[in-house]
Amino acid sequence: MSTDDKSIKFYKTNAEEYTAHVRNPKDSVYHVYYEKPAMYALLPDFKDKTVLSLGCGSGEDSAYLKKKGAKKSVGIDLIDELILIAKNSYPECEFHVMNMEKLDFPDNSFDFAYSSLAIHYLEDWNKVFEEVYRILKPNSSFLFSCGHPVRFAMDRETSEEYSIKKLEIMKKRDTGELMITGDYFAKRKVVDVLGKDTANAWTMPMGDIATAATDAGFLIERLVDPRPLKELGDLEPQTFYRLSKIPEFVIFKLLKL
Numbered sequence: 001m002s003t004d005d006k007s008i009k010f011y012k013t014n015a016e017e018y019t020a021h022v023r024n025p026k027d028s029v030y031h032v033y034y035e036k037p038a039m040y041a042l043l044p045d046f047k048d049k050t051v052l053s054l055g056c057g058s059g060e061d062s063a064y065l066k067k068k069g070a071k072k073s074v075g076i077d078l079i080d081e082l083i084l085i086a087k088n089s090y091p092e093c094e095f096h097v098m099n100m101e102k103l104d105f106p107d108n109s110f111d112f113a114y115s116s117l118a119i120h121y122l123e124d125w126n127k128v129f130e131e132v133y134r135i136l137k138p139n140s141s142f143l144f145s146c147g148h149p150v151r152f153a154m155d156r157e158t159s160e161e162y163s164i165k166k167l168e169i170m171k172k173r174d175t176g177e178l179m180i181t182g183d184y185f186a187k188r189k190v191v192d193v194l195g196k197d198t199a200n201a202w203t204m205p206m207g208d209i210a211t212a213a214t215d216a217g218f219l220i221e222r223l224v225d226p227r228p229l230k231e232l233g234d235l236e237p238q239t240f241y242r243l244s245k246i247p248e249f250v251i252f253k254l255l256k257l
Contacts, residue, residue, distance in 0.1 A: 002101060002122065003121045007200050008079065010194075011078075012080075016085070018082070022057065022058060026235070029236055029239060030239075034232065034243055034248070035248075039116060039143060039145055040064070042251065044112060044141065045069070049072075050072040050074070050110050050112075051073050051110060051112040052074050052076070052105070052114065053075040053076070053113075054076055054115040054119070055078075055121070056075030056082075056086060057077055057086070057118075058089065059089055059090045062075035063090040065112075066093050073093045074094045074096070074110075075094070075096075076095070076100065077098070100131065100132075101122070102127075103132070103134070105135045106135070107135065108135070108137045110136055112140055113135070114142075115142075119144055120146040120193075120202055121202070129142075129212055129216035129218065130216045132216075141253055142254040142256070143253045145251045145252075147201055147203050147250075148225070148247040149204060150247065152201075153183055153188070153203065154181075155167075155182045167182035167184065168180070187203070187204040187208070188204075189201075190203055213254050218254035219257055220255075223250070223251070224253075226247065227243070
């Protein structure tokens with residue numbers, strides 16, 4: 001199922017604010033010191049390659065892929081306001097308003113596909129995997145990141161002193177009765193994933209993601225739980241501490257044989 005209206009409205013209304021956020025290293029520490037370094041470490045050689053970024057937002061990743069040597073770097077996003085910003089900011093790249101569930105490109109037309117923290121805005125990922133598989137040339141990869149299923153399997157609890165997120169097993173010693181907090185196996189909507197009144201995302205078990213990818217024809221080449229860069233510890237010690245213990249995102253690298 002497509003991205004919900006709430007998420008689309010958030011990005012359309014806040015396109016300029018989102019762009020300023022991702023372009024400010026001090027504000028987007030999860031990108032600069034955590035997700036991006038892990039993603040970029042998995043990039044192949046782009047010489048003479050045509051690459052596609054799905055959910056490209058304001059175009060920063062497309063520009064980076066072009067800078068790394070791609071012959072042609074194309075970005076797509078549902079949000080026309082973000083695509084306009086991307087076009088004005090990075091004329092060396094090509095941008096289109098397009099749904100990643102229905103790619104308007106020929107079969108076998110790209111050498112690499114990339115998606116940073118975008119696929120999880122969809123409830124059903126099967127169509128995306130099928131479409132990306134279709135437009136990729138043989139022996140090409142699809143690299144994407146999403147919310148980590150373990151992190152988003154947690155349930156929220158509150159107390160006067162703490163905000164608590166738990167994935168927990170409690171067992172009474174006398175009766176053996178179990179009490180479970182959280183649900184790893186549920187396909188869950190994560191409401192306001194970026195904070196109050198923002199966007200909704202979806203999470204599902206790692207095995208379900210893998211099944212959807214392999215059913216589309218992909219081989220899972222790599223699976224990475226990113227670690228934060230040490231520099232984050234100097235900027236935001238508590239964020240560094242948390243990300244060093246519990247992952248926020250997970251990265252898949254898929255191969256079309």
